[in-house]
Amino acid sequence: MRGRIKGKTLIARDEGDSTNGVVIKLYGEETNGAISIIEQPFEPGLLLPPHVHENDVWLYVLEGEMHVRVDDEVVKATDGCWVLKPRRIPHTMWNAGHEPARIVELYTPGGFELFFIDFEERLRQGPVGLDKMNLLGEPHGIRFFDDWIPDLKAAYNLRVVGE
Known part of the structure; x- marks a missing residue:
């Protein structure tokens, strides 16, 4: 576990492990795998590649706005x-939007936060395409695909994370 304060009741605003802008606030191993929590900024014009994974994710918008597509439903949060x-x-x-967003994500079960650590290490080597993201994601139970990317990029003038 990187830099966490096991057994703490309070996780302050400036606490957590930062990895490529993502701040891991709570590791899954600290909750016996029940939940993990991250906080992150999200730049205007940025698209996370479509994907599926083996945990539920609750996204909370602290600042700004985020669009989310789940299956065929699109919402603006x-x-x-x-x-x-x-x-x-x-x-x-x-x-x-035109302004950065700031979000919190809760993962149940926990453990997915470790993907961000692996992603940061790989990103230091240069751009990361979907094939490489899938190699990184496999141990974390996530699979990326590109079916929606061309339409979303065109409709919202987006660039894909890792490009």
């Missing part, structure tokens, strides 16, 4: 909104 991205259901998210 603003400050104070929660969005469920269920396990094994294709989904993606993007910031179509």
Whole structure:
């Protein structure tokens, strides 16, 4: 476990492990795998590649706005909104606004936060395409795909994370 304070009741605003802008606030191993929590900024025009994974994700928008597609449903979430991205259901998210967004994600079960550590290490080597993201994601139970990317990029003038 990197830099965490096991057994603490309070996790302060400035605490957590930062990895490529993502701040891991709570590791799954600290909750016996029940939940993990991250906080992250999300730049305008940024698209997370569509994907499926083996945990539920609750997204909470602290600031700004995020669009989320879950299967065929698209929602726009603003400050104070929660969005469920269920396990094994294709989904993606993007910031179509003009300002950065800041979000919190809760993963149940926990453990997915470790993907961000692996992703940061790989990103240091240069751009990361979907094939490489899938290699990174496999041990974390996530699979990326590109079916929606061309339409979303065109409709919202987006760029894909890792490009």
